[in-house]
Amino acid sequence: MSLRTRSIFTKLPRANQLTQLTKPASRLSLLTNHLSLRTMASSQVPKTMKGILIEKTGGTEVLQYKTDLPVPTPKDGEVLVKNDYIGINYIDTYFRTGLYPSPKPEILGKEASGHIVSLGPSVTGFSENDRVVWLGATGYAEYTAAPAAKTVKIPSAISSPDACAAILQGLTALTLTEEAHPVRNGDWVLVLAASGGVGGWLCQILKAKGVHTIATVGSEGKVAVAKESGAEVVVVEGEGVVQQKVKECTGGKGVVAVFDGVGKTTFDRSLEVVARKGTLVSFGNASGAVAPFAVSKLSAKNNKVVRPSLFNYITTTEEFEQYTSKLFKLMTEDHMKVRIHETYPLKDVARAHNVSMGMIIFVIHLMDVTGSRRPKDYG
Structure with missing residues (x-):
């Protein structure tokens, strides 16, 4: 299966491209531009968003594509992330079918990568526009109020889709081989x-x-x-x-x-x-x-x-940081491959839930896929 989509959104260039795309500027003007971008990020957050809601357990027919879900407000210890890439995992089907009981209505999804658009009270260590990947809940949506303690900045050498595709499954495999049974x-x-x-x-x-x-x-x-x-x-x-x-x-x-x-x-x-x-x-x-x-x-x-459960191995901030650091090292220094089997727009969630091989990701605001199975990363 392949996916074709048309460019309908634009994004800002990566930070390391700014010097190539702009005329020489003073440190003051660059700082002013950066602060303007931060202000724009939070001021442009809409009141509603697209997302997938389930109100009861069942098959893929219970997955409802909504366009008017309320955008969450980050609470203490949370960051509001504009999701660009959303991972789909078997655990999502467990919550959908009721194998794992959970309150309804519910937005599924345990991982995504994107950019921070606002910070909750007392959150430190992050800034608006940081490129991050997170673990938590309510990922099948344009915006997520993610726990800051389970959010990490993505190294420049790792693309956003790869970070999304690796975070839950890669950490699961890593903890299984180091703690569930140290090989x-x-x-x-x-x-x-x-x-x-x-x-x-x-x-x-x-x-x-x-x-x-x-x-x-x-x-x-x-x-x-x-x-x-x-x-x-x-x-x-x-x-x-x-x-x-x-x-x-x-x-x-x-x-x-x-x-x-x-x-x-x-x-x-x-x-x-x-x-x-x-x-x-x-x-x-x-x-x-x-x-x-x-x-x-x-x-x-x-x-x-x-x-074992992954989240019981990464309960503390120290554990999460330790394992994400190891995972990123495996990806950058040991060149472990991230295999994305297929990409889908969020509205095709039912089709994605029926795929049984490899890693699946949803793409939000994708600029260009042009038939490729691998999404192009724009920062």
């Missing part, structure tokens, strides 16, 4: 659904750590995606094939860890292939929630099962 060089692990967003990040990070990765995908068409992400061995899902491949690769010992974002349909198999004293990291419910099970099953091989 070691030479380990054999199993990653399920490796062509997905978190799966792809896991494969890249595990390879960088010297870990041998067996990856599963749902079809032959997704094998190349998993291999490009760094999987050493790729298996297409089928009856008994994963168990057999794990046995071959590990000499019958099993993998030291399984990273399972599938859930209900793969949980028992994941316990079957994990090694003695190994760990099953169950972090997703793509096939449904895992059914209750007797904990005595774990004693057969002294296994551990963990069910």
Whole structure:
């Protein structure tokens, strides 16, 4: 699928382009221009915005595209961000379907990148027009009052769409491999659904750590995606094939860890292939929630099962800053790839929720896509 859209908005040039686009100016005039831009940012915030509202749980039919939602006012500890790129993740479907209960009506969306247009009371460390990426809630909208403690400035070497596409899935994979099960060089692990967003990040990070990765995908068409992400061995899902491949690769010992974002349909198999004293990291419910099970099953091989949440690893500002710094370093110095599978305008949210491979982002005020799967970044 490809997306074509026409240029209907303009943006200011990047800061590093100003000297090329303007005549020499005094420090005073540049400062005056900067202050004018800051004033303009907050004064031009409209009263209403476009966004996606759900008033009840269900399928994609409950996703309502609205053009008259109220623009939020940032409270203490919040920054108002004009979203340019909005990430879509499996967790959004959990809230839509009711797998994760939440109050309704609700605006979905856990991440976006954009520019700060105003600051809430007592917020420090940010300025209007800062280019940022955030984690939180109510992302499927033009504006979000994001928590300042979960907002970070985007380094100049990273594009806004890449920052948006990486922040939630990249941090998830990073925390899983450092805290849910700290991997070691030479380990054999199993990653399920490796062509997905978190799966792809896991494969890249595990390879960088010297870990041998067996990856599963749902079809032959997704094998190349998993291999490009760094999987050493790729298996297409089928009856008994994963168990057999794990046995071959590990000499019958099993993998030291399984990273399972599938859930209900793969949980028992994941316990079957994990090694003695190994760990099953169950972090997703793509096939449904895992059914209750007797904990005595774990004693057969002294296994551990963990069910982590990203937000419990980055609860404090220090934790969030530590992990975002590591993620940005992986992207800039270790050249880890951000794979954006497809882009959609916000109004096509239902179509986007039906896509099952890779990272999906919504594009707000896009200047030019011209059929490309990768959005062009304008700052």
